[in-house]
Every structure is written in structure tokens, then in C-alpha cells.
Amino acid sequence: MTDSKLIDHLFRHQYGKMVAVLTRIFGLHHLETIEDAIQDTFVNASLKWRTGLPDNPEAWLTAAAKNRAIDLLRKLKAESNRLHQMGAGPAAMMLDEMFLDHQIEDSQLRMIFTACHPLLDPRDQIAFALKTVAGFSTREIAAALLLKVETVKKRLSRARKAIQKNDIRFELPDKAALLERLARVHEVLYLIFNEGFHSTQQQLLIRKELCGEAIRLSKLVLKKENLRNGAGYALFALMCFHAARLESRMSANLETIDLRNQDRSQWYRPLIELGDQALSMARSYDDQSVFHLEAAIAVEHLCATSFEATNWRKILGHYQQLYDWTQDKLTLLNIAIVLIQLEENEKARSLLDDIDPAHLEQRAYLFYGVEAEYYKNIGQPQKAIVALDVALQKVTNEAERAYLLKKKNKLQ
Amino acid sequence: MKDFMLIFIGADYGELGLSPEQMQQRMGKWFAWHGKMESAGIIKSGEALHPTGVRISGPERTVTDRAATELKELVGGYYVIAAADMEAAKAVAQDFPDFDLGGTVEIREVMVFEQ
Numbered sequence: 089m090t091d092s093k094l095i096d097h098l099f100r101h102q103y104g105k106m107v108a109v110l111t112r113i114f115g116l117h118h119l120e121t122i123e124d125a126i127q128d129t130f131v132n133a134s135l136k137w138r139t140g141l142p143d144n145p146e147a148w149l150t151a152a153a154k155n156r157a158i159d160l161l162r163k164l165k166a167e168s169n170r171l172h173q174m175g176a177g178p179a180a181m182m183l184d185e186m187f188l189d190h191q192i193e194d195s196q197l198r199m200i201f202t203a204c205h206p207l208l209d210p211r212d213q214i215a216f217a218l219k220t221v222a223g224f225s226t227r228e229i230a231a232a233l234l235l236k237v238e239t240v241k242k243r244l245s246r247a248r249k250a251i252q253k254n255d256i257r258f259e260l261p262d263k264a265a266l267l268e269r270l271a272r273v274h275e276v277l278y279l280i281f282n283e284g285f286h287s288t289q290q291q292l293l294i295r296k297e298l299c300g301e302a303i304r305l306s307k308l309v310l311k312k313e314n315l316r317n318g319a320g321y322a323l324f325a326l327m328c329f330h331a332a333r334l335e336s337r338m339s340a341n342l343e344t345i346d347l348r349n350q351d352r353s354q355w356y357r358p359l360i361e362l363g364d365q366a367l368s369m370a371r372s373y374d375d376q377s378v379f380h381l382e383a384a385i386a387v388e389h390l391c392a393t394s395f396e397a398t399n400w401r402k403i404l405g406h407y408q409q410l411y412d413w414t415q416d417k418l419t420l421l422n423i424a425i426v427l428i429q430l431e432e433n434e435k436a437r438s439l440l441d442d443i444d445p446a447h448l449e450q451r452a453y454l455f456y457g458v459e460a461e462y463y464k465n466i467g468q469p470q471k472a473i474v475a476l477d478v479a480l481q482k483v484t485n486e487a488e489r490a491y492l493l494k495k496k497n498k499l500q
Numbered sequence: 501m502k503d504f505m506l507i508f509i510g511a512d513y514g515e516l517g518l519s520p521e522q523m524q525q526r527m528g529k530w531f532a533w534h535g536k537m538e539s540a541g542i543i544k545s546g547e548a549l550h551p552t553g554v555r556i557s558g559p560e561r562t563v564t565d566r567a568a569t570e571l572k573e574l575v576g577g578y579y580v581i582a583a584a585d586m587e588a589a590k591a592v593a594q595d596f597p598d599f600d601l602g603g604t605v606e607i608r609e610v611m612v613f614e615q
Binding site: 093094097098099100102103127128130131133134135136137138139140141223224225226227228297 | 513514517518519520521522523524526527528530531534546548549551576577
């Protein structure tokens with residue numbers, strides 16, 4: 089058996105499943121105890137399996153988690169009588185039922201929706217979801233989100249406290265609140281994905297894992313009929329489209345490669361096809377979302393056989409609609425970029441004049457990067473260099489700095 | 501050929517707070533090492549040990565929790581392998597997967613008593 093190999097990420101995924109199931113059985117009040125117990129199960133497995141795998145590792149882990157649940161039941165029962173009705177007979181049957189695949193999925197959905205509860209601080213939601221749903225350790229979350237371990241610990245404990253204090257129940261919201269919460273779930277998954285895709289994080293592995301988790305969880309949400317909508321499918325499509333380009337965005341020496349210079353033959357076709365299917369599903373629903381538009385923009389880039397062959401006109405339309413909805417300054421900046429590609433330099437200039445870079449905060453350097461593109465396009469390389477110098481002063485990320493420097497050197 | 505016991509000390513995954521993903525990756529390294537030794541036909545025996553336990557010591561047979569001892573000294577498991585000499589056993593131990601976690605391998609030759 090020594091040559092057997094485990095399914096990739098089996099432990100991580102199984103961790104999320106088991107924590108969700110046990111939380112469903114014992115309630116969110118016992119979350120920390122549950123997480124410790126499941127962690128213990130994995131330590132045991134990793135020692136026991138050193139010399140060879142059991143025939144069905146997943147079933148082994150599930151059985152181990154079930155045993156932990158029974159242990160916990162006994163322990164908690166000894167501590168209080170509140171759980172008196174659980175244990176033997178019908179309760180034991182209920183326990184078995186909870187470990188069936190569809191119930192596991194149901195429990196995981198509850199966990200995702202719990203993580204996105206409006207009483208949790210938005211910043212804490214992502215850390216909490218990565219920990220309890222996706223099975224990341226505190227250190228892994230810190231690495232993925234480029235935060236200090238202490239900051240992550242604080243966020244996790246604040247999330248747990250908010251759950252206790254507000255007595256948040258482990259269930260999906262009722263019909264009246266469901267849509268709003270679902271929208272937040274989509275947003276959080278989108279943010280997790282973006283942390284992976286746009287991250288300044290240089291380690292490709294970590295970025296891939298964040299994107300992978302976001303895709304996996306989006307898929308899980310789409311499994312349940314009353315949680316399906318256009319936004320959900322569009323989000324899934326968008327993630328597939330972006331993920332298809334993830335590897336071609338980075339050079340061998342970990343520099344960011346822009347769209348113009350990516351090797352388009354490296355884009356991963358099966359994911360693009362999956363995204364296409366999801367996008368047509370999205371369009372069969374009545375609701376509209378920013379994800380629809382972002383997916384449509386991504387499709388245009390993917391369809392183009394080269395950077396020059398991009399249908400900028402169509403992309404411009406999508407961005408304008410996006411801006412109408414969101415009033416997001418970064419979208420305005422994207423519109424300016426598209427206008428430059430279309431040689432509509434004057435329009436681009438007046439848009440740039442409308443943007444106050446200070447409003448972009450730590451992303452102000454992007455503004456000067458676009459301004460440099462503008463000057464380059466109208467044949468004023470000296471001014472472009474000045475703009476790039478400002479961008480270089482403002483940028484904090486090393487990969488981005490290297491990218492801007494390269495641009496500047498080309499102009500000199 | 502002589503028998504050597506490789507004793508693994510420290511690098512307790514639970515104490516180190518390894519993530520599920522990291523534990524799975526560690527296991528892959530252990531599989532690889534075990535497989536290598538197995539195909540060389542040198543494994544005599546080997547077990548992993550639970551981290552919990554007790555110590556009994558002294559004439560009073562005093563029982564203490566293992567928790568009272570230094571975690572870095574915790575024995576996590578062992579292999580008994582066949583090797584030509586200490587140098588060969590040391591070579592085998594090079595592939596122990598947990599050196600980077602602060603783990604230690606103690607190598608001891610098993611005594612053979614003449615009949």
C-alpha cells in the first residue's frame with residue numbers, strides 16, 4: 089500500500105466537512121472544541137498512515153470524526169444535562185444521518201452562510217471562512233492574505249465572539265433574508281478568489297489554492313436549488329475565466345505579465361469551457377449582477393486571438409454599465425485604459441482629470457500607471473516617465489514596482 | 501547486517517499546529533521514505549506512538565503525566581532497520597521527513613547477545 093497516493097487536499101477538504109457536521113450536531117457554541125477535536129483526528133491519521141494508507145482514507149476520516157462526535161457527546165453530557173436527549177436510539181440514528189454526503193454538504197453551506205452573517209465584521213468573515221470552511225490554518229491565512237499571524241488570530245477570535253454574543257444559529261437564513269445573505273456569500277467568495285488572483289502574493293501555490301477554494305465553494309453553493317441564481321452562475325463563470333489565465337500571468341521569475349504579453353496558448357481551455365457553460369446558465373436567470381458584466385469582459389479577452397484583436401468597443405460598453413452600477417473609481421480607471429486602446433485619447437484624458445488619485449488610497453499608483461500609458465500613447469514619453477516616477481513612489485508591492493520599473497526603462 | 505533502532509524525537513504535529521494541508525504533505529514524505537526503505541527490504545519493525553502517556557519512576561513508582569516533560573523530548577515513533585553499520589544507518593536517516601520541523605533522529609544499535 090505504500091505507493092498509494094491521497095487525493096489532493098483531502099485533509100483540508102475533509103477538515104471543513106467534519107467541522108461543519110460536528111457544528112451542526114453540537115452547535116456553534118462548541119466550535120473551538122470541535123476544531124481542536126478534528127485537528128486531533130488529522131494528527132492521528134497522519135501518524136497512523138505513515139506506513140501505508142487504509143483502503144478508503146475518506147471513510148476512515150469520516151468514521152474517526154464520528155467517533156470524536158460520540159466522545160464529545162459523552163463529555164458534554166457529563167458536563168451538563170442539556171444534551172440529555174442525544175446519544176442513544178433515535179439520536180444515534182440522527183448522528184449517522186449527519187454523515188451522509190448530502191447532509192455534509194448541507195452543513196457546509198450552513199457554515200458558509202454563518203461566516204457571511206451580517207453581524208460579523210466584513211474583514212473577519214474572510215478569515216473565518218478560510219479557517220472553518222476551507223480548513224486553512226492561522227498561519228496559512230496570514231500568508232494568503234498577507235497579514236500578520238496575530239492579526240488573523242484577532243480576526244478569528246472576534247468572529248467567534250460575535251457568533252457567541254449574538255447567539256447566531258447554525259442555519260440558513262429564512263426566505264426574507266436569504267437573497268441578501270446569498271449576495272454577501274457571493275461577495276466573500278469573490279474576495280477570496282481575488283486575493284488569489286490579483287494578490288501581490290508571489291507564491292503561485294498559495295494563490296492557486298485560494299482560487300481553487302473559492303471555485304470549489306461557489307460550486308457547492310450552486311448545488312442547492314434554492315441557492316442558484318444568475319449572480320451565482322456568473323460568479324462561477326468569472327472565476328473559471330480568470331483561473332484559466334492564472335499561470336500565464338506569472339513569468340518563471342515570478343513577475344507579473346500583463347495581458348498584452350501573456351502567452352495565450354497557455355490559457356487553460358477546459359476551464360474556459362466550464363465558464364462558458366456557467367455563463368449561459370447565468371443568462372437563463374432574470375437577475376443581473378456585476379459578476380455578469382465582469383464575466384462578459386473576461387470572455388472578450390479570452391476570445392481575442394491577440395491583444396491587438398481585442399474587441400475594445402464591446403469591453404468599453406461593459407465597463408460603462410459596470411460603472412453605472414458601482415460608481416467605483418477603479419472601474420473608471422479601467423474605462424480610461426480601454427479608451428487609450430481605442431485611441432480616444434482626449435476622452436481618456438478628461439476621465440483621468442475627473443479622478444482624484446487620493447481617493448484610490450493605496451492603489452493610487454495605478455492611476456499614475458494609466459496616466460503614463462496615456463502620455464506614451466500621445467507621443468510624450470518624457471511626461472510618461474514623470475508619471476511612472478510618481479507611481480513608483482506610491483507603490484508598496486515589490487512585484488508591481490518591478491513591473492513599473494520595466495515600463496519606465498523601456499521608455500528611456 | 502546489524503539492527504538499528506531509529507527513534508524519532510520532537511516535531512509533534514499537534515503541538516506545532518500544522519494545518520490539515522501541511523499534515524497531508526508531511527504524510528506524503530513519510531510514504532516516500534517508508535517506500536524507499538521497504539523496497540530496500542531493510543524494515544524490521546516500526547510504530548508511531550500516541551503523544552499522550554504517563555511516566556512511572558523511582559522506588560515509589562511515582563506516576564507523572566507525560567505532559568510534565570519537555571515536548572521537544574517527546575518520542576513520536578521508531579523504526580528498527582537492518583544496516584551494515586552505523587554509517588549506513590545514518591545514511592538511511594537522512595530522509596527522515598521532519599528535520600525542518602525541529603525533529604531529531606536518535607540512532608541506536610540493537611544489542612545482540614551471544615548464545
